Amino acid sequence: MVKITKEIMENFIAIGLADEDQVAMVVNFQEAGMLTRNSGLVVRTADGSEFQITIVQSR
Numbered sequence: 001m002v003k004i005t006k007e008i009m010e011n012f013i014a015i016g017l018a019d020e021d022q023v024a025m026v027v028n029f030q031e032a033g034m035l036t037r038n039s040g041l042v043v044r045t046a047d048g049s050e051f052q053i054t055i056v057q058s059r
Contacts, residue, residue: 006039006055013053014041022046 002008014026025044029052032042040054 006057009057010039010041010055013055017041017043 010028014028017023017026022045023043024046025042027042029036029038029040029042034042034052038054038056040052043051043053045051
């Protein structure tokens with residue numbers, strides 16, 4: 001069994017969100033130029049709203 005890392009989870013979520021019609025853009029924090037060490041995604045919707053999703057591995 002493959003160990004699921006924060007990066008793999010980030011990819012799973014990004015792929016799932018990218019398939020949604022109302023999602024215009026999905027990039028990870030690094031690609032968005034965010035100054036953080038956290039793993040996460042920036043999601044922009046078709047109406048221009050923007051969300052930041054931080055991914056934290058709890059176990």
